[in-house]
Amino acid sequence: MSNFIETEEQKELRAAVSKLAQRFNYVDYVLPKARKGEPLTELWNEAGKLGFLGVNLPEEYGGGGAGIYELALVQEELAAQGAGLLLVVVSPAICGTIIGKYGTDAQKQEWLTALADGSKIMAFGITEPDAGSNSHQITTTARRDGEDWILRGNKVFISGVDQADAVLIVARTEDHKTGKLKPALFIVPTDAENFVATPMEMDIVEPDHQFTLFLDDVRLPADALVGSEDAALMQLFAGLNPERILGAAMAIGMGRWALEAGVKFAKERTVWKTPIGAHQGLAHPLAQCKIELELAKLMLQKAAVLYDSGDDFGAAEAANMAKYAAAEASIKTLDQAIQTHGGGGLTKEYGLSAMLGAARIARVAPVSREMILNFVAQHSLGLPKSY
Template identity: 85%
Template sequence: MIVTESEEQQALRSSVAALAQRYNYVDYVLPKSRRHEPLTELWSEASKLGFLGVNLPEEYGGGGAGIYELALVQEELAAHGCGLLLVVVSPAICGTIISKYGTSGQKEQWLPGLADGSKIMAFGITEADAGSNSHKIGTVAKRDGDDWILSGNKVFISGVDQADAVLIVARTEDAASGKLRPALFIVPTETAGFVRTPMEMDIIEPDRQFALFLDDVRLPSNALVGEPDAALAQLFAGLNPERILGAAMAVGMGRYALDAAVKYANERTVWKTPIGAHQGIAHPLAQRKIEVELAKLMMQKAASLYDSGDDFGAAEAANMAKYAAGEAAIASLDQAIQTHGGGGLTQEYGLAAMLGAARIARVAPVSREMILNFVSQHSLGLPRSY
């Protein structure tokens, strides 16, 4: 497991930080978020510098590194207030799945664009009726000659308006009951019968959420990624990176909050003394620092295990990392707001807006309750409760 990062990884951190510093959260990210405008300029620059495809194969224009390096990129961006949600979705989930299970044609068509950021692929798994129970996915794929016909609905699908295609998780028709046998399909967003509708969210984020309606969407046979009745391992090849990248984003937000709080606590004086000198301010911030660093270690462990090929170990650590990072980010932002007093609720600092965004980490991509179910059953050996 990586504890001390290599010179190359440290250099990558420094390069990403230098980019992120040019995109101020209050002046750039927050105004764009209030208008629900994607961070296009940042995405473009990160693409040109090769940050977005560090985990993808070199032969297709990627960096040839691993999920650890992509998580590092995400953490460092988020630590400067400009984390990119679609990094979680496009190169981490979709890029990983296509790299591992795609045909040579799919790799040639999609991976160079996903690596250099010129193409974006969203990921469609969530359904209203299935909730966290992905074994009950209702989107069905039927054979029609050499083609596939997809029918179903999806909700909370991020960034569809920015995407060239969506990697849809369906199930073959003969798997309408029993164990999940996922089938993964690349669906270009301009395909006939593919309808997207924005969902009205009450959080301040640059990336929009969409409901998808698949009305007998006809796809050629080469839209299928991997096998039509693939094992769960094929699906989790993308879901474990999703949890790791989500943890990295939450760790970064926690770091951002602490940096803002410490800066204010050093500058704000009351009775000629910086408020950071008082234990009532200092100790809670110290506690949050410990929690963020512990979450970061678990995220690094999960990424290292994933890159080494330890799928079960990575799943356990990725779930724990996502849980710990979400809790640490929320606690850090709440403490940063408290440190700023009334100022913490103003638009000048933007901390309250970020707190709303960080709250997502408790419910997506998997709720903390489902993580606790996983740990109870698989880590502790307790009876399954669901």
Template identity: 80%
Template sequence: MSFLETDEQKQLRAAVTGLATKYNYRDYAAAKSRANQPLDELWSAAGELGFIGVNLPEEYGGGGAGIYELALVQEELSAQGSGLLLLVVSPAICGTIIAKYGTDEQKRSWLPRIADGSAKMAFGITEPDAGSNSHQITTTARRDGDDWILNGRKVFISGVDQAAAVLIVARTEDAKTGKLQPALFIVPTDTPGFEKTRQEMDIIEPDNQFTLFLDDVRVPGTALVGREDAALAQLFAGLNPERIMGAAMAIGIGRYALDRAVEYARERQVWKSPIGAHQGIAHPLAQVKIELELAKVMMQKAAVLYDAGDDFGAAEAANMAKYAAAEASIKALDQAIQTHGGSGLTRDVGLAAMLAAARIARVAPVSREMILNFVAQHSLGLPRSY
């Protein structure tokens, strides 16, 4: 990989920054987050400029680039305090899976709309009793003639109220062995038997989380994405981009917090010089800068490996990037608040409100403990602990 971005990547970064500056946290995203309203205006503008589908195939209206470029978009939006959570889900997870494994009709129907942002697709995998163990998913799909019947429950599903459909992870039964195998289905949100209930979250963010109930939800055979007996591999094809995008969002948030802290440390004068001249302020901020840059390098490595088709290398790097970015982001926000002193807890500054949202990165889309399990087992070759 090269640490020199191409002219196209530099131009994309500058263009996204220009857009994000217009929809920055102070002037736009803060109020929307407090009102629990999605960043619809930013999403529409990003779609019109081609940012949302930058990773999707050109023949379906995308930019023909890769996850590197989509992560770049997410990082720069987040660096202005206006990251788009559904960017992780709709083009990165669902768009990637459909582009790789979907039928021609699924691609024609969904990818252009995902690419221009006119339709969003949510992703339904998490269940109350399965947690991080995707092998224990209990949502089932059984054949009924040419159709499929889905039953089950999902939790912590982001943005269902904004989505035209949800890519549901279910399990089909192998009649020969009796074993349940994972499969992926595109389920429109207006399908009979599909119900959503908003979950009450104790954090300030623009996007809602939902519990989904699927009660004899009937979908046509064309709703199945890829092969019904190969969905585990298809599922993992979307999880590496999810981790990379989560890392990009966390890094961007960390950059936003650090910029606010540095801005304040340069201006705030208590005695004879700005507080940023004191090592007690400067050194912790310098350490945050180092840790954010280290996390960013791992995120870029993960994206390059993924775009090059190195699935295992990408999985290792994506997990490490997500872990490092979460820790660096939280530390950056905490230190930015500390730099501001008491004013760091005020509504006007707005940093404290972001801390809980940033904390999500330690538990979603995969917890840091499960990342440590992955690294211990696959990178270090230690016995599996679970």
């Protein structure tokens, strides 16, 4: 797809995902699970059986052989029913993409087939307490010990480790010629000795948990390394554009869900014999939200098409812009849906305020709004680097 008119197959995929998501919708399924801190296992398993989780992975490993566009489409339609899956961003999009591009045949055979059907989940560990968004400052190190690797360091805000079979850890190897530390990627089983995952206490209603990871001399075999230890940042960034695109898709889907809820209430709620949606004070803000969501979706589609066509730099710019626009539109729409409901928007009955925290994440993760503005200022506008 290059002209933003979706194929019949893509339209059918949207319809099929939407049908599944309606069964596992926000009010009846997701919110009760989230309030109990339980993962969306039943939805995940069903999406895996139907082939939705692996649409972007190669057919030879059980995937759909399509692209990030199709996986973003899956995420958007799930989220449009309030059933977005955070681990779709991580497991098939980031980890599946990286292993698909740089993994050995054995790694692909072991992981891609399982990631495609959802029978295994891989989390992604990059963020560190002192590095934040600066991947150049990662301090988790990997050193050789014979044929093995020894990993030491810690990570923070790592999603879904309790659901994962392994974590793709970003560590650094030392270049003895220059003394510089270079990033490298390792598959670390969650049951590895000296690997400790500690839940973080978050104050949002979410079915997925965040973890701090401690790697205290975790010993890994040679084949735990993904790709080359000399590939530097190239391998890492192969997974970050899909992460931004999928994050944008989730935000747009949440915005669509909130807009539908706000519009439905504005049509049904009558004051002085008139539906409140007839008043421009409510109609115009909802119309603005619709416009801004559609604009964000266009940039999402552009980013996904560029990525799937192999234009890495164009995809990076568009993916950052899509993630920025989607986050802003999603938060604004959810806030307006709450306002449209009045006091009802803050009750448990509608679940709108519970989603506000989840929507707010999009301004911070997987990359902050400010880092996106830094990227656009430097790379799109050619302004001097500010940090």
